[in-house]
Amino acid sequence: xxxxxxxxxxxxxxxxxxxxxxxxxxxxxxxxxxxxxxxxxxxxxxxxxxxxxxxxxxxxxxxxxxxxxxxxxxxxxxxxxxxxxxxxxxxxxxxxxxxxxxxxxxxxxxxxxxxxxxxxxxxxxxxxxxxxxxxxxxxxxxxxxxxxxxxxxxxxxxxxxxxxxxxxxxxxxxxxxxxxxxxxxxxxxxxxxxxxxxxxxxxxxxxxxxxxxxxxxxxxxxxxxxxxxxxxxxxxxxxxxxxxxxxxxxxxxxxxxxxxxxxxxxxxxxxxxxxxxxxxxxxxxxxxxxxxxxxxxxxxxxxxxxxxxxxxxxxxxxxxxxxxxxxxx
Amino acid sequence: xxxxxxxxxxxxxxxxxxxxxxxxxxxxxxxxxxxxxxxxxxxxxxxxxxxxxxxxxxxxxxxxxxxxxxxxxxxxxxxxxxxxxxxxxxxxxxxxxxxxxxxxxxxxxxxxxxxxxxxxxxxxxxxxxxxxxxxxxxxxxxxxxxxxxxxxxxxxxxxxxxxxxxxxxxxxxxxxxxxxxxxxxxxxxxxxxxxxxxxxxxxxxxxxxxxxxxxxxxxxxxxxxxxxxxxxxxxxxxxxxxxxxxxxxxxxxxxxxxxxxxxxxxxxxxxxxxxxxxxxxxxxxxxxxxxxxxxxxxxxxxxxxxxxxxxxxxxxxxxxxxxxxxxxx
Amino acid sequence: xxxxxxxxxxxxxxxxxxxxxxxxxxxxxxxxxxxxxxxxxxxxxxxxxxxxxxxxxxxxxxxxxxxxxxxxxxxxxxxxxxxxxxxxxxxxxxxxxxxxxxxxxxxxxxxxxxxxxxxxxxxxxxxxxxxxxxxxxxxxxxxxxxxxxxxxxxxxxxxxxxxxxxxxxxxxxxxxxxxxxxxxxxxxxxxxxxxxxxxxxxxxxxxxxxxxxxxxxxxxxxxxxxxxxxxxxxxxxxxxxxxxxxxxxxxxxxxxxxxxxxxxxxxxxxxxxxxxxxxxxxxxxxxxxxxxxxxxxxxxxxxxxxxxxxxxxxxxxxxxxxxxxxxxx
Numbered sequence: 001x002x003x004x005x006x007x008x009x010x011x012x013x014x015x016x017x018x019x020x021x022x023x024x025x026x027x028x029x030x031x032x033x034x035x036x037x038x039x040x041x042x043x044x045x046x047x048x049x050x051x052x053x054x055x056x057x058x059x060x061x062x063x064x065x066x067x068x069x070x071x072x073x074x075x076x077x078x079x080x081x082x083x084x085x086x087x088x089x090x091x092x093x094x095x096x097x098x099x100x101x102x103x104x105x106x107x108x109x110x111x112x113x114x115x116x117x118x119x120x121x122x123x124x125x126x127x128x129x130x131x132x133x134x135x136x137x138x139x140x141x142x143x144x145x146x147x148x149x150x151x152x153x154x155x156x157x158x159x160x161x162x163x164x165x166x167x168x169x170x171x172x173x174x175x176x177x178x179x180x181x182x183x184x185x186x187x188x189x190x191x192x193x194x195x196x197x198x199x200x201x202x203x204x205x206x207x208x209x210x211x212x213x214x215x216x217x218x219x220x221x222x223x224x225x226x227x228x229x230x231x232x233x234x235x236x237x238x239x240x241x242x243x244x245x246x247x248x249x250x251x252x253x254x255x256x257x258x259x260x261x262x263x264x265x266x267x268x269x270x271x272x273x274x275x276x277x278x279x280x281x282x283x284x285x286x287x288x289x290x291x292x293x294x295x296x297x298x299x300x301x302x303x304x305x306x307x308x309x310x311x312x313x314x315x316x317x318x319x320x321x322x323x324x325x326x327x328x329x
Numbered sequence: 330x331x332x333x334x335x336x337x338x339x340x341x342x343x344x345x346x347x348x349x350x351x352x353x354x355x356x357x358x359x360x361x362x363x364x365x366x367x368x369x370x371x372x373x374x375x376x377x378x379x380x381x382x383x384x385x386x387x388x389x390x391x392x393x394x395x396x397x398x399x400x401x402x403x404x405x406x407x408x409x410x411x412x413x414x415x416x417x418x419x420x421x422x423x424x425x426x427x428x429x430x431x432x433x434x435x436x437x438x439x440x441x442x443x444x445x446x447x448x449x450x451x452x453x454x455x456x457x458x459x460x461x462x463x464x465x466x467x468x469x470x471x472x473x474x475x476x477x478x479x480x481x482x483x484x485x486x487x488x489x490x491x492x493x494x495x496x497x498x499x500x501x502x503x504x505x506x507x508x509x510x511x512x513x514x515x516x517x518x519x520x521x522x523x524x525x526x527x528x529x530x531x532x533x534x535x536x537x538x539x540x541x542x543x544x545x546x547x548x549x550x551x552x553x554x555x556x557x558x559x560x561x562x563x564x565x566x567x568x569x570x571x572x573x574x575x576x577x578x579x580x581x582x583x584x585x586x587x588x589x590x591x592x593x594x595x596x597x598x599x600x601x602x603x604x605x606x607x608x609x610x611x612x613x614x615x616x617x618x619x620x621x622x623x624x625x626x627x628x629x630x631x632x633x634x635x636x637x638x639x640x641x642x643x644x645x646x647x648x649x650x651x652x653x654x655x656x657x658x
Numbered sequence: 659x660x661x662x663x664x665x666x667x668x669x670x671x672x673x674x675x676x677x678x679x680x681x682x683x684x685x686x687x688x689x690x691x692x693x694x695x696x697x698x699x700x701x702x703x704x705x706x707x708x709x710x711x712x713x714x715x716x717x718x719x720x721x722x723x724x725x726x727x728x729x730x731x732x733x734x735x736x737x738x739x740x741x742x743x744x745x746x747x748x749x750x751x752x753x754x755x756x757x758x759x760x761x762x763x764x765x766x767x768x769x770x771x772x773x774x775x776x777x778x779x780x781x782x783x784x785x786x787x788x789x790x791x792x793x794x795x796x797x798x799x800x801x802x803x804x805x806x807x808x809x810x811x812x813x814x815x816x817x818x819x820x821x822x823x824x825x826x827x828x829x830x831x832x833x834x835x836x837x838x839x840x841x842x843x844x845x846x847x848x849x850x851x852x853x854x855x856x857x858x859x860x861x862x863x864x865x866x867x868x869x870x871x872x873x874x875x876x877x878x879x880x881x882x883x884x885x886x887x888x889x890x891x892x893x894x895x896x897x898x899x900x901x902x903x904x905x906x907x908x909x910x911x912x913x914x915x916x917x918x919x920x921x922x923x924x925x926x927x928x929x930x931x932x933x934x935x936x937x938x939x940x941x942x943x944x945x946x947x948x949x950x951x952x953x954x955x956x957x958x959x960x961x962x963x964x965x966x967x968x969x970x971x972x973x974x975x976x977x978x979x980x981x982x983x984x985x986x987x
Contacts, residue, residue, distance in 0.1 A: 081827045122800075124468035138802075138821065140800045154822070154835075164520075166562060166563065168542055176414050193824065216855040216877050217853075231826065252877075253582075270897075270915060270931065272619045275619075282622070284621060285629075286620065290926065293941035307953075453779045453798060471798045493812070528874065564893070566892050584893070584928055597948065605947065613951060617958050624965075628965050
């Protein structure tokens with residue numbers, strides 16, 4: 001990184017058009033607020049146009065409409081965020097741990113590890129686990145028996161894959177444990193966040209598709225299936241036997257009830273409760289946002305009268321119509 | 330499992346009536362959608378009646394009303410789910426780890442372990458812990474000092490019992506830490522999910538009753554008491570000094586505020602906020618479910634006008650009554 | 659503790675006025691419900707005045723107004739909760755683990771540890787970590803490379819600091835991982851709860867200010883900044899690039915969306931969704947509390963008609979006004 005990269009090199013690496021001095025060298029990547037004269041940064045779109053004036057960055061990655069208004073050095077790219085991601089990768093190529101199994105990791109005898117797998121300190125892999133090539137498992141991850149992980153996956157610290165699903169049959173006021181004898185199967189290029197839990201299936205497999213990205217502290221229930229390239233943000237809970245489609249985006253702290261289906265290309269905004277299946281692609285939401293507590297208290301109290309208010313409204317409409325009729329005749 | 334079980338054996342094991350060929354052999358258990366001719370499956374109730382036609386299962390466990398309409402091999406049981414659980418247990422009897430303490434576990438000198446206890450790799454048990462007979466602690470569990478665990482409990486990976494409760498006294502704009510010197514006490518037959526946290530009491534004990542089942546990623550605050558046979562689903566947060574009764578069912582991602590009581594046999598549905606005590610058995614709910622984002626945005630905005638809308642409605646009622654009176658006289 | 663403390667000693671330690679016998683000895687601290695004749699307990703305020711009669715405690719810590727009505731031994735203090743905290747500290751002075759690194763902890767070669775640091779069993783500290791003096795890290799904590807922790811911090815078991823932030827650029831229907839090459843920086847006197855996760859910044863630092871207290875199972879996204887002396891209760895999710903001010907109190911299971919700011923001295927009540935910046939100190943809330951399921955179902959259904967109801971109300975107001983006008987003329 002001492003010699004940095006020329007704008008020409010960065011343009012080629014990101015497939016961008018170059019505007020300004022092709023020999024200009026950038027020595028680091030920085031956020032638009034913090035970038036200095038030796039840094040490259042990016043502006044994602046017109047909403048942040050004001051940074052064109054105020055940024056101290058030596059070079060910028062810009063979409064064509066912003067580049068047209070910019071006289072400094074820049075890379076012009078229809079997708080500045082992706083180009084930025086590729087520049088960061090170029091500057092910081094080796095953030096992943098080296099391949100190999102840390103001596104404190106506890107790996108069952110019959111575990112199958114692909115080429116280039118990295119398994120961190122304190123990890124525990126149960127019998128029958130299979131880990132695909134170039135997968136990285138950070139320290140203190142636990143994989144229950146028979147967990148299958150694809151190639152090029154990343155599993156962050158504290159994640160637990162393959163604990164028992166939550167299955168109990170009521171039995172004379174007590175709970176009879178239903179054996180959870182399935183497993184967890186991850187596709188290729190999956191990323192699992194820190195302290196996220198994915199339960200093994202009761203029978204069969206809990207499946208996470210290729211390219212799925214799960215953030216931290218997410219719960220995935222037993223037998224749930226998540227389609228390829230779906231991303232889920234932190235603290236979301238997905239109950240058991242849920243089918244989530246491909247290319248979905250579920251925001252943080254959503255709750256998805258059991259035994260329902262969400263089709264492909266569905267976006268669910270933060271803190272939503274999904275209690276019925278979603279059969280059409282689109283954006284879905286629930287919940288209400290903060291207001292001053294004094295205002296909220298009144299409105300929240302009214303929420304619990306809502307049905308009565310609606311009935312009073314209907315009654316008023318009826319009475320007014322009667323009055324209008326009388327008036328007319 | 331090579332020789333499977335005859336329907337007669339399964340009927341006896343589950344206390345079911347048998348319909349069809351008592352010598353018919355089942356070789357595996359499968360879900361109703363995936364079961365094949367050598368498998369036994371189950372249908373829980375009339376809601377899933379259509380599977381009577383479509384299922385490929387060799388045998389079914391059915392409630393009496395469905396069995397009356399079924400001509401194939403079946404076990405007839407008023408509680409098919411419980412009978413199914415018992416069949417799964419018969420087919421897959423040994424999913425629990427063997428007894429013993431893994432050499433990488435770190436156990437304080439004075440810990441008392443009952444007969445048949447299994448403690449997995451990477452577990453850490455602090456001073457004064459007591460673990461009852463036949464309890465299974467999966468890898469990477471942490472038990473703080475003086476934690477007491479009953480018999481036949483299961484604690485899944487990543488769970489932390491006995492971390493300090495969240496207790497701080499405001500002190501000139503800063504926080505003065507209140508020592509948390511109590512402990513955590515679990516009854517018998519308790520199951521604790523992966524990455525669930527149960528804090529030690531400030532003074533005294535945080536108590537989890539017999540037969541309580543906690544799912545993954547649940548938080549139980551200090552000094553909270555959970556009654557026997559209560560079950561709580563994933564990602565629910567129970568604050569400190571809460572009293573939850575016996576035989577309750579709390580669904581996923583609920584939030585239960587501190588210092589309140591919930592009586593026995595209460596059911597709370599998913600994502601509910603419990604901010605006052607519940608003194609009557611029954612089913613309780615809060616929250617709203619997803620709709621299309623465009624619809625939701627309008628309704629959520631109206632939520633913040635709800636008290637004003639209610640006042641306008643009351644004013645309208647008054648005015649209409651005046652008008653009707655005038656009209657009459 | 660065998661000899662206990664005299665009321666005079668406790669008065670001096672807590673800066674309280676003494677009422678009753680200064681030589682009276684207390685041998686333990688207990689909650690107001692459980693305290694016996696040899697215990698000291700406390701009453702925080704008038705809401706709990708009835709305990710003046712019923713408590714069996716040998717001595718009490720009371721605010722002046724309650725002390726005026728009490729004839730037993732007591733310490734009089736304007737802040738009984740803080741005085742109680744100091745008494746507990748006196749009785750139970752040594753709950754923190756001894757200094758030193760447990761032999762099973764895995765510490766990178768270049769980690770810098772201050773004086774008196776305690777690092778528990780199974781902890782993993784990546785390259786470049788720096789831990790300030792007298793900090794205590796409980797067992798099974800994971801700190802990613804370059805994590806900086808201040809002095810006198812406490813990090814509870816299962817916490818993960820410095821896992822990758824959740825940053826992906828859409829790339830032809832797939833996700834291109836944006837390297838997360840920043841770090842996590844904790845100030846002094848910070849406490850981090852069990853299984854809480856704090857992600858490393860994409861670039862730069864995720865910063866937790868001095869004296870910040872985070873409860874269990876909290877998620878802090880990449881590049882977020884939390885101001886000094888702010889406290890956050892369990893299961894709250896803070897997305898990325900959030901700025902939270904100083905002296906804030908965020909209750910449990912709140913969700914704070916990305917890229918927004920919360921000013922100083924803001925209180926957010928439990929289960930709130932913060933989806934816009936908060937620029938004024940005060941108390942903020944959202945959500946609705948549980949009611950009987952049958953009532954809730956009707957009200958929740960009406961919620962999804964709220965905008966229509968509001969429009970019908972406006973229409974009624976218009977028609978009634980027309981009618982009143984007609985009536986007048």
